[in-house]
Amino acid sequence: MKYSPHTDKDKKEMLAAIGASSAESLFEAIPEGLRAGKLDLPEGISELELKKSIHDKADKNYSTNKLISFLGGGAYEHHIPQVVESIISRGEFLTAYTPYQAEASQGTLQAIYEYQSLICELTGMDVANASMYDGASALAEAVLLAVRETGRKRVIFPESLHPEYRQVVRTYMSGYKVEFTEIPHAGGVYDEAVLKKEVDGDTACVIVQNPNFFGCIEHADRIESICHAKGALLIASVNPISLGVLRSPGEYNADIAVGEGQPLGIPLCYGGPYLGFFAVKEKHMRRMPGRVAGVTKDMDGKRGFVLTMQAREQHIRREKATSNICSNEGLMALAACVYLSSVGREGIKETARQNVMKSHYMKEKILKLSGFELFSDAPFFNEFVVRCGKDPEKIIGDLLKHGIMGGLPLGRFYPGMKNCMSICVTETKSKAEMDKFAEVLSKH
Amino acid sequence: MLKVEKLIFEIGSAGRKGYSLPKLDVPDADMKELIPEDLLRKSEAALPEVSELDCVRHFTRLSQLNYSVDTNFYPLGSCTMKYNPKINEKMASLPQFADLHPYQPESSVQGMLELLYETEQMLCKICGMDAFTLQPAAGAHGELTGMLIVRAYHTSKGNPRKKVIIPDSAHGTNPASAALCGYEVVAVKSDRNGRIDLDALKAVVDGETAVMMLTNPSTLGLFEKNVRQIADIVHKAGALLYLDGANMNALVGIARPGDMGFDICHVNLHKSFSTPHGGGGPGSGPVGVTAALSDYLPVPRVKIKRNRFILDAESKKSVGRVRAFYGNTGVIIKAYCYMKSLGGDGLKDATIEAVLNANYLKARLKGHYALAVDDEPCMHEFVLTGKDKKDFGVKTLDIAKRLLDYGFYAPTIYFPLIVEEAIMIEPTETESKDTLDSFVETMIKVANEARSEPGLLTSAPHSTPVRRLDEVLAARELNLRWKRPGA
Numbered sequence: 001m002k003y004s005p006h007t008d009k010d011k012k013e014m015l016a017a018i019g020a021s022s023a024e025s026l027f028e029a030i031p032e033g034l035r036a037g038k039l040d041l042p043e044g045i046s047e048l049e050l051k052k053s054i055h056d057k058a059d060k061n062y063s064t065n066k067l068i069s070f071l072g073g074g075a076y077e078h079h080i081p082q083v084v085e086s087i088i089s090r091g092e093f094l095t096a097y098t099p100y101q102a103e104a105s106q107g108t109l110q111a112i113y114e115y116q117s118l119i120c121e122l123t124g125m126d127v128a129n130a131s132m133y134d135g136a137s138a139l140a141e142a143v144l145l146a147v148r149e150t151g152r153k154r155v156i157f158p159e160s161l162h163p164e165y166r167q168v169v170r171t172y173m174s175g176y177k178v179e180f181t182e183i184p185h186a187g188g189v190y191d192e193a194v195l196k197k198e199v200d201g202d203t204a205c206v207i208v209q210n211p212n213f214f215g216c217i218e219h220a221d222r223i224e225s226i227c228h229a230k231g232a233l234l235i236a237s238v239n240p241i242s243l244g245v246l247r248s249p250g251e252y253n254a255d256i257a258v259g260e261g262q263p264l265g266i267p268l269c270y271g272g273p274y275l276g277f278f279a280v281k282e283k284h285m286r287r288m289p290g291r292v293a294g295v296t297k298d299m300d301g302k303r304g305f306v307l308t309m310q311a312r313e314q315h316i317r318r319e320k321a322t323s324n325i326c327s328n329e330g331l332m333a334l335a336a337c338v339y340l341s342s343v344g345r346e347g348i349k350e351t352a353r354q355n356v357m358k359s360h361y362m363k364e365k366i367l368k369l370s371g372f373e374l375f376s377d378a379p380f381f382n383e384f385v386v387r388c389g390k391d392p393e394k395i396i397g398d399l400l401k402h403g404i405m406g407g408l409p410l411g412r413f414y415p416g417m418k419n420c421m422s423i424c425v426t427e428t429k430s431k432a433e434m435d436k437f438a439e440v441l442s443k444h
Numbered sequence: 445m446l447k448v449e450k451l452i453f454e455i456g457s458a459g460r461k462g463y464s465l466p467k468l469d470v471p472d473a474d475m476k477e478l479i480p481e482d483l484l485r486k487s488e489a490a491l492p493e494v495s496e497l498d499c500v501r502h503f504t505r506l507s508q509l510n511y512s513v514d515t516n517f518y519p520l521g522s523c524t525m526k527y528n529p530k531i532n533e534k535m536a537s538l539p540q541f542a543d544l545h546p547y548q549p550e551s552s553v554q555g556m557l558e559l560l561y562e563t564e565q566m567l568c569k570i571c572g573m574d575a576f577t578l579q580p581a582a583g584a585h586g587e588l589t590g591m592l593i594v595r596a597y598h599t600s601k602g603n604p605r606k607k608v609i610i611p612d613s614a615h616g617t618n619p620a621s622a623a624l625c626g627y628e629v630v631a632v633k634s635d636r637n638g639r640i641d642l643d644a645l646k647a648v649v650d651g652e653t654a655v656m657m658l659t660n661p662s663t664l665g666l667f668e669k670n671v672r673q674i675a676d677i678v679h680k681a682g683a684l685l686y687l688d689g690a691n692m693n694a695l696v697g698i699a700r701p702g703d704m705g706f707d708i709c710h711v712n713l714h715k716s717f718s719t720p721h722g723g724g725g726p727g728s729g730p731v732g733v734t735a736a737l738s739d740y741l742p743v744p745r746v747k748i749k750r751n752r753f754i755l756d757a758e759s760k761k762s763v764g765r766v767r768a769f770y771g772n773t774g775v776i777i778k779a780y781c782y783m784k785s786l787g788g789d790g791l792k793d794a795t796i797e798a799v800l801n802a803n804y805l806k807a808r809l810k811g812h813y814a815l816a817v818d819d820e821p822c823m824h825e826f827v828l829t830g831k832d833k834k835d836f837g838v839k840t841l842d843i844a845k846r847l848l849d850y851g852f853y854a855p856t857i858y859f860p861l862i863v864e865e866a867i868m869i870e871p872t873e874t875e876s877k878d879t880l881d882s883f884v885e886t887m888i889k890v891a892n893e894a895r896s897e898p899g900l901l902t903s904a905p906h907s908t909p910v911r912r913l914d915e916v917l918a919a920r921e922l923n924l925r926w927k928r929p930g931a
Contacts, residue, residue, distance in 0.1 A: 027796075057559050059540060071545045075545055075547070093722070094528070101511075104516075104908055112724075133585060172588075247485050270548075272726070273774050297913070299912050342499050345490065346493070397549070
């Protein structure tokens with residue numbers, strides 16, 4: 001298949017207009033010695049052949065579509081209303097560029113503005129940007145903001161922070177002289193006594209993940225007091241669906257709220273593309289990374305939207321920019337915007353409520369089984385950790401044979417938790433599916 | 445055409461719903477019995493209250509306010525706005541890809557891992573590199589990954605070094621990525637044709653130089669003929685050479701960065717490999733390296749072990765993770781489909797036709813607009829300057845806005861920074877001669893209008909959903925979100 005439209009006649013006429021003998025001659029600037037030989041790739045194929053070969057590959061996968069999944073750990077299976085896919089697959093959104101020419105990009109710009117507003121409403125923060133790559137890189141950029149703004153060197157995070165997020169923060173900060181302090185958990189949540197001892201005048205920020213990687217809900221307000229008492233910034237990394245019931249970062253006075261926006265209408269898609277959301281208190285907005293859309297007027301006084309606060313960005317500030325980010329996750333932000341509009345005020349609460357009720361039903365079922373006990377008594381949202389009598393890696397292999405996927409064995413992240421696995425239940429699981437899961441587990 | 449659309453918050457009605465969930469089939473309880481009250485939300489989020497139809501109409505109308513590749517020609521320089529094949533969208537959305545959880549057991553995702561592995565292999569062949577990571581989520585993310593690799597490499601030799609050399613014609617992401625990695629940026633001047641001045645380069649390269657970041661072809665659309673000499677100068681100082689692969693659409697199938705002496709390169713799947721831009725992402729910015737640097741690539745890496753594909757997170761030298769999970773796999777699937785569809789010869793033909801299109805536009809426009817440089821054929825893009833139009837009181841911005849009136853998106857403007865009133869044009873290979881001809885006629889018409897009726901340009905656009913927008917007002921009176929009345 002080829003997508004270029006030129007006929008031989010077109011090419012001839014174009015070459016004549018250029019005054020060149022052949023299209024190949026246009027590459028004369030590339031020295032002979034640097035020309036590649038024939039590209040060692042197979043011949044092109046037709047659409048029909050492509051479809052067959054991709055289906056062959058796809059059929060080697062077993063998706064959550066066919067299996068009953070209880071996997072979470074930073075990526076969550078939620079119901080996605082059909083409108084989300086229908087809107088984001090419209091060519092006018094899908095194939096548009098970053099809205100540099102605002103007058104020809106009002107659809108994208110207004111949607112970004114609405115997305116920013118929805119994220120602010122959900123998180124209780126003042127200002128949000130147009131999106132980051134994912135939850136982990138959004139957190140890393142938040143740490144960067146805190147270190148630059150405070151001029152301090154210590155970054156404090158809990159052991160219960162998503163292990164991959166911890167790695168990403170360290171990677172991003174590897175060029176900076178910062179010191180990381182990991183606070184152990186006590187019963188699944190922040191050990192506040194240790195935290196209190198560690199936070200000092202050189203602490204740039206304290207990170208709280210809520211709910212944390214073990215699914216536990218943190219006492220964010222108490223962490224806030226400890227953090228702000230020493231003038232450090234509080235960074236909250238939150239699950240957006242949980243905010244349908246849980247206290248918002250704005251309500252516990254966080255300085256920066258970030259998180260993985262995938263639960264907001266974005267398919268699991270083996271880990272990406274996802275959506276990092278990023279929101280701040282107004283006093284930090286000039287240091288915020290990423291694009292921002294704002295309201296303005298046109299020459300006739302009519303409302304319109306443009307990218308604004310661009311003096312922070314790389315194309316203006318180059319090495320002095322607040323971040324190197326250029327492309328964000330525009331289409332994924334649109335998905336979140338349509339999702340939040342579609343489920344709306346009631347839907348976000350009901351979805352969150354069903355997550356709580358169903359996961360608690362599952363917990364009760366599992367606790368009745370012999371050989372399983374709860375890792376923590378802390379309150380949770382839609383995910384909890386159980387200790388198993390057997391090696392969880394073995395259990396999940398067996399579950400797979402019964403068409404069930406999950407939970408997530410935690411030994412691969414925490415060497416001390418080899419007998420633990422986390423189990424996630426969202427609104428997508430029926431009582432019958434949970435009963436089946438419990439029944440298969442009961443044989444272990 | 446509909447000209448103004450209300451905000452989603454301005455439509456709907458209290459109590460209106462546009463969603464459905466199954467009835468709760470487990471015992472309901474008082475929330476406070478399960479989660480202590482002090483952990484529960486106090487004030488509700490004021491999300492919209494709209495019906496499904498309200499929602500569909502609102503966003504459909506918004507979409508109609510956009511220009512897009514599906515509806516308009518986008519001659520945006522350095523952005524490679526080629527056609528985004530529909531079949532690739534369909535393939536990436538198959539449930540056996542779209543519904544895969546990133547923590548599924550490897551045995552249940554063999555098809556996915558195989559596709560990722562093959563994509564890496566194809567990119568290695570196209571770029572002449574020995575290993576690739578598909579993790580970075582965008583070009584700038586790839587640059588950051590590249591700079592982290594540079595730092596890790598030099599650190600392993602005992603000194604991370606201090607400086608990154610970047611031409612003054614480079615994309616703004618280059619210096620920003622280097623700075624994010626803690627490096628000091630040293631700009632090196634380009635000559636009048638936008639090529640690296642070798643003497644100027646020699647003068648700044650020393651034992652503290654970690655890497656030079658180079659875009660080839662340059663942002664002026666010219667191949668860097670001296671690239672081997674540049675590589676020698678840089679390598680002699682023990683430094684590395686990095687390719688910003690934003691302009692790979694001029695090279696695929698023709699020349700390979702690895703053969704030119706680059707140690708690291710990123711490619712933009714959303715440019716050269718046809719994946720849609722989505723109004724600003726998601727992109728994907730895979731990074732390739734030579735064998736000597738492969739151990740520094742981010743983890744996890746896709747590998748084969750006992751005839752099975754695995755994700756290997758073990759590597760002592762790795763820079764670590766640059767994001768959670770593996771990468772923008774939904775984007776990678778589309779690029780894979782593109783490479784498979786075109787095949788080796790097709791990819792090369794696409795490059796040739798992209799360069800043909802650019803040279804055709806250049807040849808037809810040069811009598812009407814001044815060229816930034818004109819010493820030879822351009823590659824996939826070229827740069828005009830609007831400075832002679834200033835005599836009529838018309839700026840490049842006005843030309844750009846006037847093009848919108850005629851149904852064309854504007855070229856990239858005011859970039860590269862080394863060209864005054866720059867107009868950077870990249871047609872890509874998927875535009876037909878008819879479209880290019882109609883663009884040329886419009887550009888000529890606009891040039892004539894600049895002379896005869898400059899007011900038409902300075903007050904443009906006239907036929908877009910809104911007229912020229914006041915950016916200064918937006919920056920002065922910041923309004924970055926809707927607020928509920930009374931809040």
